[in-house]
Amino acid sequence: MEFIQAFILGIVQGITEFLPISSTAHLLIVTKIFGWKELGSKDFVDAIQFGSVIAILGYFWSLISSIVKGGIAALKQKDWEREEWKILVGIAVGTLPALIVGFLLKDVIPESALIIAIMSIIMALLLGLAEKIGTRKRGFESLQIRDGILVGLGQTLALIPGVSRSGSTLTTALFLGLERATAAKFSFLLGFPTLTIATLYKSLKIFKLFQAHQLPDNIVALLIVGIISTFIFSYLSIAFLIKYLATKNTMIFVWYRLAFGTAILLAIAAGWQG
DSSP states (O other), rough: OOHHHHHHHHHHHHHHHHHOOOHHHHHHHHHHTTTTTTSSSHHHHHHHHHHHHHHHHHHHHHHHHHHHHHHHHHHHHHHHTTTHHHHHHHHHHHHHHHHHHHHHHTTTSSHHHHHHHHHHHHHHHHHHHHHHHOOOBOOOGGGGHHHHHHHHHGGEEEEEEESOOHHHHHHHHTTTTTHHHHHHHHHHHHHHHHHHHHHHHHHHHHHHHTTHHHSSSTHHHHHHHHHHHHHHHHHHHHHHHHHHHHSSOSHHHHHHHHHHHHHHHHHHHHOOOO
16 A cells, blocks of 8 residues: 555656646645555655656756756856856756755745645736736747746745745746746756755655664655656656647646635635645
8 A cells, every 4th residue: 555655646746746736735635635644744755756856857858968068168168148058057046045945944834735725826826927927938048047046036935835846937937928838948947956956855864764763664665666656757747748838828727726726725614624
């Protein structure tokens, strides 16, 4: 049963990490509904995010390597106007706010169904507004360091359960006038360092708990199942969203978030403890 739980949690993590609907919210709700306390712990679900990290690396390998190589070349040539340099610096600078705020508030931000419901609805409205007023005229080649900073600031909102890392960065990017597919791609790239560092931190924490014999003996096997499941469905999720946003708008996610948040509020009003 534990292996089935790990696989299902990987599915939920993989699908919801990159769609703008909040992986934290869905993982928390799923584990609460089914009462999965052990594998539903934040340490476990954060550790299996490693599958999402591998998925980003695999899907965008050629783009990431091109940006890094271009950035190194720009540094050697002191060509500060080079496109890859601007993107690389933008991602690096944009990563800092989420890391700093996340470190300072990692034990302060509460996780509850009520907060998830409220933030899901708020972010749905913001994404809908960005969809309506965003110009969507800027492609990937137009990215500037300023975009990295602003989208990075937007990413800090994802520390609140129910916001969504991809949702907050995608919404900010749309407000900045990026094309939908470009906004999604930049959202993934900018979120990659933060996701990687957070995952390594949680994995180290799990390793220490394992050494102290505070975890099940089969935790390594469970993590492998969860990571593999997460990788498969993360890769599919990335591919789907990039292709989807090339021709369609984000309103389906707006309506889903509104329905998701409203359903949780109704459940709480009916007596569900969350």
